[in-house]
Amino acid sequence: MNFLNETAALETIQEMFHKTDTATIVVAFWGSGAVDKLGLRKPWKTLRVVCNLESGACNPSEIEELMALGDFVEVRSDPQLHGKVYLTERQLVLGSSNASSNGLVVEGTAIAGWAEANIVSTDAHLISQLRTWCDGRFAAAGDIDTEKLDLARAAWKARRVIAPAIGGLSTNLFASVRKEPDHPAFANIKLVQWARTITAHAEKAHRQAVEADRSLVGTDIYEGWTNVMEIGDWLIDFDVSRRPASFTGYWRVELHDEKNELTFVRKKPFIDIPTIGRLKISTEDMSRLKKALDATGGQSGGSIEKVTPIAQAVALLDTVVISARPKAFDKAMLAIYDEATEFGYYPNDFRSMVEKLGGVTTAKQLINKPKISQGFTRLWEEGRLDLSVEALAVSPEWRTLFSADEIKRSSQRLKEAGYKFVR
Numbered sequence: 185m186n187f188l189n190e191t192a193a194l195e196t197i198q199e200m201f202h203k204t205d206t207a208t209i210v211v212a213f214w215g216s217g218a219v220d221k222l223g224l225r226k227p228w229k230t231l232r233v234v235c236n237l238e239s240g241a242c243n244p245s246e247i248e249e250l251m252a253l254g255d256f257v258e259v260r261s262d263p264q265l266h267g268k269v270y271l272t273e274r275q276l277v278l279g280s281s282n283a284s285s286n287g288l289v290v291e292g293t294a295i296a297g298w299a300e301a302n303i304v305s306t307d308a309h310l311i312s313q314l315r316t317w318c319d320g321r322f323a324a325a326g327d328i329d330t331e332k333l334d335l336a337r338a339a340w341k342a343r344r345v346i347a348p349a350i351g352g353l354s355t356n357l358f359a360s361v362r363k364e365p366d367h368p369a370f371a372n373i374k375l376v377q378w379a380r381t382i383t384a385h386a387e388k389a390h391r392q393a394v395e396a397d398r399s400l401v402g403t404d405i406y407e408g409w410t411n412v413m414e415i416g417d418w419l420i421d422f423d424v425s426r427r428p429a430s431f432t433g434y435w436r437v438e439l440h441d442e443k444n445e446l447t448f449v450r451k452k453p454f455i456d457i458p459t460i461g462r463l464k465i466s467t468e469d470m471s472r473l474k475k476a477l478d479a480t481g482g483q484s485g486g487s488i489e490k491v492t493p494i495a496q497a498v499a500l501l502d503t504v505v506i507s508a509r510p511k512a513f514d515k516a517m518l519a520i521y522d523e524a525t526e527f528g529y530y531p532n533d534f535r536s537m538v539e540k541l542g543g544v545t546t547a548k549q550l551i552n553k554p555k556i557s558q559g560f561t562r563l564w565e566e567g568r569l570d571l572s573v574e575a576l577a578v579s580p581e582w583r584t585l586f587s588a589d590e591i592k593r594s595s596q597r598l599k600e601a602g603y604k605f606v607r
Contacts, residue, residue, distance in 0.1 A: 185307065188277065190300035197270050197277055198223045205229040208271045208318045212236040213282040219249045228256045234318075234325045237261035237332060240339030247328065247336070260325035261332065267321075268302075269314055276314050277304050299567065344368045357455060357463035358498050362579070363570060365495035369457050373418045373494040377477060379425040380489065382407045389444040403438060406447040410440050412491040413447045418455045420465065420494070422477060429477050431470065468512070468581075469501075476501050502580035510544050513582055517543035520571045527566055531559050544585050547573045551590050556597060569603040 188196055201207055201222060206229050214235055219225060233250055235242050238261060250259045270277040279302025305311070326332075354360045361370055386407040394400045406413065413419065419435040434455050439448035455463040465473065492500075521535045537546040550557050550573050563572050574594035577586045586594075 185303055185305040185310075188279070188302040188304050190302075193277055193279065193300060193302040193304075194221065196304050200270065200272050200275050200277070201226075204272045206231075206273060208232045208269075208315070208322070210234045210265065210267060210269045210271070210318045210321050211282055212239065212265045212267065213241045214246045214250075215243050215282070216246055218243075218246050219253070224250070224253060228254060231257040232318075232322055233257070233259045234262050234265060234321050235259065236263060236265040237328060237336045238263040238339070240336070240343040242336065242340070244333050244336040244340055248333065251328065259328055260322060261328050262321055262325035265321060265325075269318060271311070271314055271318055274311070275304065275306050276311055277302055278314065279303055353459075354461040355454075355464060356469075357465050357494070358469040358501075359466070360460055360463060361494055361498045362502070365499065367460075369460060370495050371493065372414070372416055373420070373455060374413070375490075375492045375494060375497040376406075376409075376419045376421045377424045377429070377490045377492075378406070378421070379423070380407070381425075386444065386446060389441065389446055390448075393441065393446075393448070400439070400448060403448045403450050404435070406449065408445050409447050409491065410442060410445050413437050413440075415440060418452075419449060420455075422474075424477065424489070429474050431474070434464070473497075473501055510542065510585065513547075513576075513585060514538065514543035516576060516582065517546060517573070520573070520576075523571055524563070524568070527568070529562055529566065531562075534559055547577060548586070548590060551577060551586070551594055560597065560601075564601050569598060569601055572598070572603075574598050575603070 198221075201224065205227060209232070211233075212235060224231070231253070235247060237244065237247060247259060250257065268279060268282055280300045357373075361367075361373075364370075382405065386405060390403075390405045394403070415437050417437040419437065421432040421435055423430040423432055434452045435449040436452050437447055437449050440446070441448070457463065517538045518535065521531055521538075524531055534546070537549075541549070550559075557573075560569075560572050560574065563569050569575055574597050576582050577594040578591055578598065583591055
């Protein structure tokens with residue numbers, strides 16, 4: 185019996201299935217790419233699969249791929265299943281790794297850095313015990329039909345929106361978006377620039393609505409924006425009727441009055457996405473945003489009025505070249521130490537270098553070393569390469585402090601380590 189991490193487990197399972205034409209997979213959650221990654225597109229004498237399609241954490245499209253593998257492949261669903269067992273005649277892998285592109289149900293860039301624990305064994309007694317358990321789960325599982333797949337698609341879509349994001353919980357909105365701009369939750373966060381004063385008719389309609397429904401007390405309204413704001417959207421609102429632009433707060437869309445073209449919103453202290461964090465724009469990002477508001481595209485309500493998806497706004501903001509300040513970079517480097525200590529890593533030598541040499545010189549020395557630093561390796565093991573010096577160097581905020589060669593070297597290291605970053 186041997187221990188396998190997420191990488192070794194995948195390699196072992198691939199080799200197991202390559203050598204056999206009979207297998208049982210009792211694994212709750214399946215993500216995109218699992219069929220190909222596990223090497224399941226091959227002739228099978230018998231392949232039995234049990235998943236948990238009802239959970240909402242199982243990609244229905246991948247289950248359909250499994251079901252299309254042939255007449256000798258049988259796929260069932262067990263709503264009580266949470267286990268993960270890969271079993272052949274002579275070998276088994278048992279542990280925490282689900283069937284997806286890297287062993288996790290969460291898809292997209294969010295899967296980078298998760299740690300898995302598994303065991304592999306060829307012990308005949310243990311294989312016999314697991315086969316009995318798998319037989320029981322297979323017998324208890326139900327067939328998968330079109331109706332069940334349709335229901336699973338709706339559950340899968342809803343679950344993806346609340347999936348965790350890269351780097352864990354955060355309070356920094358733009359940093360979270362930069363790490364994973366395609367996360368479904370960010371599609372409902374929008375930057376709003378408005379300049380028009382609402383009409384007397386709109387004010388009257390708002391008062392009447394509040395009198396009729398006291399739950400609307402404390403709301404404000406937009407007029408004429410119902411086609412670009414959806415119920416549940418989070419709005420980052422700026423009054424651009426005069427310069428400089430004025431930030432009015434974070435707002436949540438609660439109601440549409442289609443007849444009067446009104447959108448009812450309520451002010452909130454932050455953007456609250458439970459699996460990502462209580463998010464705000466940092467002081468530094470807010471300063472940069474106010475200077476760059478005219479560069480944001482989007483759907484216009486007037487000549488200077490726009491509604492821009494947050495990922496697009498952040499990307500456009502990051503194309504605006506603003507000279508980075510070395511003193512601010514020193515703080516960013518020291519913040520690496522502070523965040524690392526939160527998961528039990530204390531890079532004291534790194535902190536001493538920053539205090540003695542300054543952040544820029546320290547970063548350049550580490551980047552220009554022919555071999556990667558011990559700190560980079562530790563951060564990779566922790567799944568936190570977002571805290572690496574290399575990640576800072578390639579970020580739009582700091583890249584002006586580094587040479588083209590240093591940015592290229594940093595980018596290459598991050599790429600080889602499997603870390604996705606904003607170019």
